[in-house]
Amino acid sequence: MENWQEFFIQYWLEISMPVAMLLASLWLRATSFHLLERWRAKGDGEPVAIFIASTRSATRLWVLLLTLFVANHSLWVLSEWRTFANRVIGTIFILSLFWISIRLGQGLLRVYLSKAGLPTVMLPWLLNLVRVGVAFTVAMLLLDIWGISTTPIILVLAVVALVAALGLKDAVPNLLASFRLTSRLSFHKGDFIKLDTGEEGYVTEVAWGRTRIRGLDNSLIVLPNNKIVKSVVVNYGRPLKVAKHPFRFNTHHHLEVLTGVKVATVRELVDALKEVPGSVVYYHTHHFIEEHHFLIPEPANDFSLWVSGELGNRVLGEKLASIDIFAFPTIRALRKRLVEVMEEHLAQNPDSRRAPSGQELYLVSVITVIVPTPYVARDLRGFVEALGRVSTSSIYFHVFEARLRLQQGENDFSIWIEDSLGDKDLAGDIASLDPYSYSLEGLRSAIIRMVEAHL
Amino acid sequence: MKMNDYAPIVGQSRIEELRHLATRLSGTVVQNINSTATGGGVAEILQRLIPLLHQLGVDARWSVIQGDDEFYAITKKFHNALHGNEEDVSEEEFGYFLSSQEQRFAEMELLGDIILVHDPQPVALIRRKEEKPRRWLWRCHIDVSNPDSRVWSFIRDFVIQYEAAVFSAPSFARQLPIPQYLMAPSIDPLSEKNRELPAADVEMVLSKYGIDPERPIITQISRFDRLKDPVGVIQAFEMVRKSMDCQLVLAGGGASDDPEAEDVLGEVRQRAADHRDIHILTIPTGSDLEINALQQGSTIVIQKSLREGFGLTVTEALWKAKPVVATAVGGIPLQIRNRFTGLLVHGVDGAAFALKQLLANPDYGRWLGQNGREHVRHNFLITRHLKDYLLVFLAIGRTGDIIHL
Incomplete structure (x- = not known):
């Protein structure tokens, strides 16, 4: 006991210094946290809360380490252990600092990325960056504390960094572009975008280095962000109402079938028209639309051309040419009207004119071969973009074939827009277009204009 | 010529359409049979079309019947008679035509799932129809609208055994109890005769x-x-x-x-x-x-x-x-x-x-x-001609006037 008393009397100053440091640092810690709590309560306290949560337990450890550090230096009896003890204390302190930095960085980055409106996809990248940076610094400090030279390591790391930079020369611009892209992000997942280089589609993912879009033909397009940054990007905005059922664009081919039937007079034509399959009537009133779609105006139907050209009956030819095919919902109704017009004319003008040999009208039927295209529309934006790209055969199929030949009574576009998108107005507008008054390209433009105006 | 060489002329979408149609014929062998490997319109057409069909992935073959001089002299008469010219074809000549078919053409190897017989010379090959289930098509390149009735009657008996016939113009055809498809001829825009010259x-x-x-x-x-x-x-x-x-x-x-x-x-x-x-x-x-x-x-x-x-x-x-x-x-x-x-x-x-x-x-x-x-x-370009061939191959044997592929 006496020895202890002597010890305290002799070393009271050396002992009181760490104790004083302990008490002072405990008071300082308590006061600091008290002020921080008040600051958090005042305003936007989320970053402060993160700071408090990250440092509360660690600061207790720091108080203890500080006390031990002072004690280690003030108590001479421990001098033979001083260097080792300092290294241990320093190591623990650095490790706790590492732990705090990570927690703090993670919390603050999450808050600030969210506030800046930047995509959360950046978070793991930045966190990893912070972790690597802090870990590297910590490692260097620890090595320094334990007396190991860090110069060779830094040199090696510099060389590695140089090699990596050369190896990643393509990736780096993409990463930089990603920073630029995300910092002034002009589109988001789900938007329909179009680049001036031709790529277009719905954005499905914005990631580091590349952006994925799904094209109108359902193809997946991966665009390097570096390319996007250099391009003019038109963003048509977020998806419109999604159709209940996607619209698959089809196209068609016609295989002409010879009936072997030829007519040389109007009477023979009338009699044949009553008997032949509907596909013959369809062929002779429609094939010119595709065959001569480049002509403006298009020539009239075959019956009119033959009657006026080969029989020289211009009056009847004009009557046949002016039959409004659009007014007839079925081929049967159209056939009936053609026969009526010719029979009315024959009743008033008995006509025995006969086409010269070789100038007869050969009746032709047609087989329609329907083939799907890769183009699929899920909303009006996709529809209008695909409509601008499909062949005229596809437009012909959905407008003319669907209405009369597939006996739907209406064009496919209007049916889809009304049934799957519930847009009766637009469907009605398109349905009211008389396609026989347009060339196929003109029809394409007219429908696109209508949908664009609607959008 | 390569298929893609035609893209600037007819548009890439047309080429893609051809490729798409051709995929539907994957695994199908199409055998063309005619009477000459060189000279004449049919040989010229096949020389151009077969390589392009190959490029599209269609297994198209070409076989040539081998007749003697007398056989070809008779078929030349047939040709003229079908064109409407007066020709004196004797019963012996009809008989020689038939016996030639039996003697020479019985040995011809039939490789195709679809056999496309061109013009009247090999028309009697249809007598081998029962050997194996195959699709038989007769491609008529000549105008038979006004033929010598005796020769046409002789040829017609063979023609109507085919599943379908193909003609170059509506006016070339006749009423037949089998389907008749229209396939207009074509020109090759890249050929020496049609390419743009300086x-x-x-x-x-x-x-x-x-x-x-x-x-x-x-x-x-x-x-x-x-x-x-x-x-x-x-x-x-x-x-x-x-x-x-x-x-x-x-x-x-x-x-x-x-x-x-x-x-x-x-x-x-x-x-x-x-x-x-x-x-x-x-x-x-x-x-x-x-x-x-x-x-x-x-x-x-x-x-x-x-x-x-x-x-x-x-x-x-x-x-x-x-x-x-x-x-x-x-x-x-x-x-x-x-x-x-x-x-x-x-x-x-x-x-x-x-x-x-x-x-x-x-x-x-x-x-x-x-x-x-x-x-x-x-x-009327060769690409349309190719499409027609593909469509005929796909349509043969199907019923109805709407075909979904």
Whole structure:
């Protein structure tokens, strides 16, 4: 006991210094946290809360380490252990600092990325960056504390960094572009975008280095962000109402079938028209639309051309040419009207004119071969973009074939827009277009204009 | 030629359509059978089409029947008789035709899932129909609308055993109890005869034949045959020349191997007398480049045939964006919509009138020419021909007039 008393009397100053440091640092810690709590309560306290949560337990450890550090230096009896003890204390302190930095960085980055409106996809990248940076610094400090030279390591790391930079020369611009892209992000997942280089589609993912879009033909397009940054990007905005059922664009081919039937007079034509399959009537009133779609105006139907050209009956030819095919919902109704017009004319003008040999009208039927295209529309934006790209055969199929030949009574576009998108107005507008008054390209433009105006 | 070489002409989407259709024929072997490997229109068509079908992934084969001289002499008679010419075919000749089929063609290896027999020579191969389930098609390249009834009846008995027949024009066909598909012939826009030539090449050819490139040129390209009415062309030209400055070029194959052609050529030369603006040119067969240059150098192309097959010379002229004046015979009305893609006429007076209209209104001629070129681009190029073949292969054996692929 006496020895202890002597010890305290002799070393009271050396002992009181760490104790004083302990008490002072405990008071300082308590006061600091008290002020921080008040600051958090005042305003936007989320970053402060993160700071408090990250440092509360660690600061207790720091108080203890500080006390031990002072004690280690003030108590001479421990001098033979001083260097080792300092290294241990320093190591623990650095490790706790590492732990705090990570927690703090993670919390603050999450808050600030969210506030800046930047995509959360950046978070793991930045966190990893912070972790690597802090870990590297910590490692260097620890090595320094334990007396190991860090110069060779830094040199090696510099060389590695140089090699990596050369190896990643393509990736780096993409990463930089990603920073630029995300910092002034002009589109988001789900938007329909179009680049001036031709790529277009719905954005499905914005990631580091590349952006994925799904094209109108359902193809997946991966665009390097570096390319996007250099391009003019038109963003048509977020998806419109999604159709209940996607619209698959089809196209068609016609295989002409010879009936072997030829007519040389109007009477023979009338009699044949009553008997032949509907596909013959369809062929002779429609094939010119595709065959001569480049002509403006298009020539009239075959019956009119033959009657006026080969029989020289211009009056009847004009009557046949002016039959409004659009007014007839079925081929049967159209056939009936053609026969009526010719029979009315024959009743008033008995006509025995006969086409010269070789100038007869050969009746032709047609087989329609329907083939799907890769183009699929899920909303009006996709529809209008695909409509601008499909062949005229596809437009012909959905407008003319669907209405009369597939006996739907209406064009496919209007049916889809009304049934799957519930847009009766637009469907009605398109349905009211008389396609026989347009060339196929003109029809394409007219429908696109209508949908664009609607959008 | 490569399929993609045609993309700038017909559009990439058309090429993609062909590829798409061809995928539906994956695993199907199509065997073409005809009577000659070289020379003649059918061989020329197959030489062009088969490599392109291969590029599309279609396993297309080509076999040639081997007959003796007598067999071919008989089938030549058949050919003429089916064209409507009078031919005296004896019962022995019909018998020889049949026995040849039995002796020689029984050994022919039939490899195809689809057998496409071209023209009458191998038509009797259909007698092997029962050997194995296959699709049999008869492709008729000739006009059988007005045939010798005896020969047609003989051939028809074989034809109706096929599943379907294919004709080049509606007017070429006859009523048959089997489906008849229409497949118009085509031209190859990349061939020597149809590719675009540099202006210097055109001028060189015109200069070679003493034709003045600075004055309007009216041209008819066809062999010297009365059915092509070269004398009628001269008459029409003379009517036009009275009031308008122009030159006439009548160019066709040499007459050395065809006595009738020599007679016609003599008549034409006599009719033309020493008219300095009429150029009668006998150009050797195969001089495609010169024919091309003459067509490209022309102001107007005329085809005043009295009778015509499909009329591919008209197709060639339309492709070169030339205003065409042609008689409404054979397959010509399929190519020319009167006053839209050319002018159809019926006689010498009409031809002269149409020529004057075009000479007096070059803008109208250019409009017709451009329309004609577009019409050919969409309907009479080899790519459309390929599509028709693919469609026929896909359609054969299916019923209904709507086919979903």
